[in-house]
Amino acid sequence: MKKHTLEKINNIHFLFFDGKLRKEAIIFFRVGVGLFLLLHFLSVQKDFNVLYGENSLIPSDIQSVYIKNVFLFNRIIEKINIITNNTENSLLIFKISYITCCITIVFGFFSRIFALILLFLQVGLIKSSYYFAYGADYFSSMSLLYIILFPSDKYFSLRNLFWNYKSNQSDSPFLKLLKIHLNIIYLVSGIEKISGYNWRNGESIWKSIHLPNFSNDFGINVNHFGNFPIVFVAIGWGTIIIELLYPVFININKTKKIWLVATISLHISIAAFLNLYFFSTLMVIWNITAYYFDINLKKNDAHQLN
Amino acid sequence: MLEKTQNYKDKIVSNCRKEKETIYYGTGTKSDRPIELLSDFTSIIIKEFFENKCSKMFKNVLTYIILIVILLSAVFNAFINAYSSHISFFEKKPIESIENVTSKVSKNRVLNTLFKYTGLDTGYGFFSPNVASDFIIIHEVYQNGNKNNILSDSKLKSKEGSLRFSNINAIFMDYLDVLQKKDKGDIVLSPTEDLNMKYLQTVLKRMSDERMKIENADSVVTKVYLYNFPALEKFPDTKPKIIEIEKAYSRKNK
Numbered sequence: 001m002k003k004h005t006l007e008k009i010n011n012i013h014f015l016f017f018d019g020k021l022r023k024e025a026i027i028f029f030r031v032g033v034g035l036f037l038l039l040h041f042l043s044v045q046k047d048f049n050v051l052y053g054e055n056s057l058i059p060s061d062i063q064s065v066y067i068k069n070v071f072l073f074n075r076i077i078e079k080i081n082i083i084t085n086n087t088e089n090s091l092l093i094f095k096i097s098y099i100t101c102c103i104t105i106v107f108g109f110f111s112r113i114f115a116l117i118l119l120f121l122q123v124g125l126i127k128s129s130y131y132f133a134y135g136a137d138y139f140s141s142m143s144l145l146y147i148i149l150f151p152s153d154k155y156f157s158l159r160n161l162f163w164n165y166k167s168n169q170s171d172s173p174f175l176k177l178l179k180i181h182l183n184i185i186y187l188v189s190g191i192e193k194i195s196g197y198n199w200r201n202g203e204s205i206w207k208s209i210h211l212p213n214f215s216n217d218f219g220i221n222v223n224h225f226g227n228f229p230i231v232f233v234a235i236g237w238g239t240i241i242i243e244l245l246y247p248v249f250i251n252i253n254k255t256k257k258i259w260l261v262a263t264i265s266l267h268i269s270i271a272a273f274l275n276l277y278f279f280s281t282l283m284v285i286w287n288i289t290a291y292y293f294d295i296n297l298k299k300n301d302a303h304q305l306n
Numbered sequence: 307m308l309e310k311t312q313n314y315k316d317k318i319v320s321n322c323r324k325e326k327e328t329i330y331y332g333t334g335t336k337s338d339r340p341i342e343l344l345s346d347f348t349s350i351i352i353k354e355f356f357e358n359k360c361s362k363m364f365k366n367v368l369t370y371i372i373l374i375v376i377l378l379s380a381v382f383n384a385f386i387n388a389y390s391s392h393i394s395f396f397e398k399k400p401i402e403s404i405e406n407v408t409s410k411v412s413k414n415r416v417l418n419t420l421f422k423y424t425g426l427d428t429g430y431g432f433f434s435p436n437v438a439s440d441f442i443i444i445h446e447v448y449q450n451g452n453k454n455n456i457l458s459d460s461k462l463k464s465k466e467g468s469l470r471f472s473n474i475n476a477i478f479m480d481y482l483d484v485l486q487k488k489d490k491g492d493i494v495l496s497p498t499e500d501l502n503m504k505y506l507q508t509v510l511k512r513m514s515d516e517r518m519k520i521e522n523a524d525s526v527v528t529k530v531y532l533y534n535f536p537a538l539e540k541f542p543d544t545k546p547k548i549i550e551i552e553k554a555y556s557r558k559n560k
Binding site for chain 2: 013016017040043044045046047050051056057058059062065067068069070119120123127129131132133134135137138139140141142143144145149169173174177180181184185186188189191192193195196198199201202203204206207208210211212213214217223226227229232275276278
């Protein structure tokens with residue numbers, strides 16, 4: 001093999017295995033996602049029976065008619081019923097299992113194994129009521145995947161405390177994957193937005209804040225800005241620019257901080273104006289994990305693990 | 307013979323422990339190696355594999371495989387979802403080769419399961435290329451000669467529950483596309499559109515049946531309305547228009 005080819009391979013390898021410790025990022029992601037999943041699950045408990053299962057407002061048999069290759073919630077309950085002989089007790093076991101998995105993830109008690117179990121429960125639940133699922137659910141599944149891939153309970157964990165667990169898995173490759181994933185997400189979103197003329201003339205912003213199902217909780221009335229359409233045009237273009245140029249400016253050290261602040265501000269605005277609190281929170285967790293700790297990562301912190 | 311075997315074994319072990327290098331198949335010719343040594347040799351290789359360079363190489367290869375699979379899955383689904391939205395929004399004719407690939411991938415059981423269990427079966431459009439319209443579903447509940455209008459999300463007590471329920475709008479958007487097509491005089495529906503129409507009507511009928519059961523009503527008429535907020539360019543007009551697009555009936559069997 002020629003020398004420059006070997007160098008290229010080496011460079012790619014170094015991109016993923018740079019050997020730097022990202023202890024804080026790993027801890028933040030594990031605790032953040034664990035708490036997020038717990039709160040997200042608890043937030044629908046009052047409506048659990050009308051959203052999921054046989055008493056759902058839209059029966060799950062019709063919702064999941066196109067869903068294949070997934071062990072759905074109803075089947076999970078059926079299996080637990082073999083032991084309990086009672087649907088209510090089975091439901092309780094399902095809920096307790098879900099909550100236990102979230103807590104073990106937060107405290108780093110065999111987080112990766114419990115994340116795998118939780119992924120099975122979570123996907124079964126959301127796919128059984130397919131039409132009640134939204135972006136936050138898909139990102140929850142992806143977050144669990146990353147918890148399984150990261151050396152999640154390597155630092156500041158119960159596993160470490162009781163079993164003196166030492167993993168020699170590198171911190172960097174899957175964190176780099178998370179970064180690339182975020183870049184793809186924002187780039188695609190930016191391209192899709194710029195292709196639709198309504199994002200360029202401010203109509204999309206105007207429309208989204210007037211959707212009855214996304215009305216803001218703070219009673220902020222934006223109607224008086226209707227006389228100044230330039231405000232909505234500017235917000236629309238601002239969103240496009242932040243998303244479309246995310247892969248460029250978030251990866252340049254000088255602009256990383258500014259772009260991270262801009263992106264987090266975008267998600268806080270989405271939470272405030274569209275009521276998408278959970279979705280926004282999860283996106284902020286992803287962004288902070290991927291880029292915030294990089295800002296503080298000093299060269300002399302680098303430890304060659306590989 | 308035994309002495310020779312032990313010497314050979316010791317040599318390998320000391321080489322491996324001192325130099326921490328991958329084990330090569332002996333130093334002598336094939337005939338020099340005794341058969342009894344095979345199991346020891348394998349165990350040493352396995353041990354070395356998990357402790358040293360082989361293990362590291364194996365882990366790296368496995369990491370790269372996972373990285374590539376996840377990246378390709380994310381890119382593929384992002385592209386397919388963006389492409390579908392683009393085709394639907396700009397009413398373009400789909401490219402046959404892309405449709406074929408999508409169809410093949412969606413029928414592949416392994417990929418399908420992988421995408422679903424990783425959450426990668428989603429697009430990243432986030433309200434693009436256009437913000438979808440909202441819909442309002444109202445149940446007209448008839449009970450002992452009285453009529454009550456009930457909003458479909460009235461049974462939901464939590465904000466997150468209501469937000470989840472509002473996602474049902476996605477299926478009505480497909481229905482709206484078909485209605486718009488009909489308005490343009492294109493009455494012939496594709497098999498998929500026809501199936502979507504029937505599916506939506508079934509969903510609506512089941513919602514109506516479920517509501518009748520919950521309210522213990524004599525009959526229920528479930529109506530879907532399109533909520534159309536005036537465009538920014540029409541400001542100061544801010545009065546939303548409500549247009550009925552579909553309805554379903556349920557009646558108690560007597």
